[in-house]
Amino acid sequence: MARLNVSPTRMELGRLKKRLGVARNGHKLLKDKRDELMKQFMSLIRKNKELRLEAEAKLGNAQKDFLIAGAMLSEESLDAALMLPSRSIDADVSFKNITGVTVPEFEYKISSGTGDPICYGFNDTNASLDKAVASMDSMVELLLELAKTEKAARLLSCEIEKTRRRVNALEYVMIPQLEETIKYIKMKMEENERGTKIRLMKVKDMVLEKK
Amino acid sequence: MTMAYSISVIGDKESILSFKAVGIKEFECSTRSGALKALKSAAEGSAIIYITEDVYRLISEEIRFYDDKPLPAIIPFPGIKGGTGLGMELLNKSVETAVGSNILQND
Numbered sequence: 001m002a003r004l005n006v007s008p009t010r011m012e013l014g015r016l017k018k019r020l021g022v023a024r025n026g027h028k029l030l031k032d033k034r035d036e037l038m039k040q041f042m043s044l045i046r047k048n049k050e051l052r053l054e055a056e057a058k059l060g061n062a063q064k065d066f067l068i069a070g071a072m073l074s075e076e077s078l079d080a081a082l083m084l085p086s087r088s089i090d091a092d093v094s095f096k097n098i099t100g101v102t103v104p105e106f107e108y109k110i111s112s113g114t115g116d117p118i119c120y121g122f123n124d125t126n127a128s129l130d131k132a133v134a135s136m137d138s139m140v141e142l143l144l145e146l147a148k149t150e151k152a153a154r155l156l157s158c159e160i161e162k163t164r165r166r167v168n169a170l171e172y173v174m175i176p177q178l179e180e181t182i183k184y185i186k187m188k189m190e191e192n193e194r195g196t197k198i199r200l201m202k203v204k205d206m207v208l209e210k211k
Numbered sequence: 212m213t214m215a216y217s218i219s220v221i222g223d224k225e226s227i228l229s230f231k232a233v234g235i236k237e238f239e240c241s242t243r244s245g246a247l248k249a250l251k252s253a254a255e256g257s258a259i260i261y262i263t264e265d266v267y268r269l270i271s272e273e274i275r276f277y278d279d280k281p282l283p284a285i286i287p288f289p290g291i292k293g294g295t296g297l298g299m300e301l302l303n304k305s306v307e308t309a310v311g312s313n314i315l316q317n318d
Contacts, residue, residue: 038310045305046315049299049315056289056294060289060293060294063226063291066229066291070225078228082231085232088235088236089233089234090218091218091258091259092213092215093215093216093258095281106258106259106284108218119232132232133229136229136230136232137233140233148284151281151284151286154305158278158279158308161308
């Protein structure tokens with residue numbers, strides 16, 4: 001591991017020792033953060049997978065219902081029937097903090113119109129359309145749950161990746177580098193000390209010889 | 212504190228019909244440029260954007276921009292032509308990003 005390019009002085013040694021302390025502390029904290037994030041992520045992603053499978057299956061059925069309903073109606077009358085939905089839904093968003101990651105939570109509310117999703121006359125539509133709209137209506141909550149879990153999982157995975165990089169950078173680059181540099185400075189200073197001692201002994205010998 | 216945002220859906224006409232029926236704001240598009248425009252206008256003020264897998268593939272690069280933002284949540288769903296497995300693919304990808312290898316495969 002490359003050592004840092006610093007002059008081997010006592011000042012520098014003190015500074016590096018402080019940095020090493022901070023790096024070790026940070027490494028421990030980040031490692032804990034990574035482990036906790038991973039724990040949260042694993043439970044989220046399992047839930048996400050289940051939700052997605054369920055939502056995709058149900059949505060497929062709802063789409064099929066719409067297709068069947070549409071097949072029995074002319075395109076114009078289907079368009080006309082669904083042109084103006086009787087309501088519009090909004091998402092109430094609140095934020096939750098999972099180990100330092102802000103994740104949104106959604107709750108839906110009907111912002112305008114009635115609670116009843118059927119927005120057309122029964123005259124030129126058929127029963128399959130009613131069924132299709134009803135099955136879609138019952139899916140809204142599931143879709144919101146899916147959105148919440150999937151977004152949280154994605155945000156967590158981004159954060160885990162970042163944290164893992166930081167942990168690894170500290171563990172395999174910063175800390176070894178600092179340790180090596182500290183060792184180098186210590187050795188250099190010891191060497192200097194020995195050099196001084198030997199010089200003094202030599203000078204002493206020379207002085208004694210002269211006398 | 213909660214704030215109200217809208218919910219949007221982007222995709223081809225047949226696929227988003229079912230979403231429109233329950234009151235979700237729809238953005239119809241079939242081309243890449245149309246999809247980009249739809250994404251841009253949907254991203255302002257929407258908390259959740261459902262998007263068909265086909266359109267998602269067209270503009271996946273642009274969607275990645277929203278990956279690490281808390282809002283909006285962009286969720287792909289299979290369109291009327293059937294699923295292409297993109298949703299699961301993305302799920303596996305985020306596992307891979309987080310863990311380093313796909314550990315969900317055998318579940």
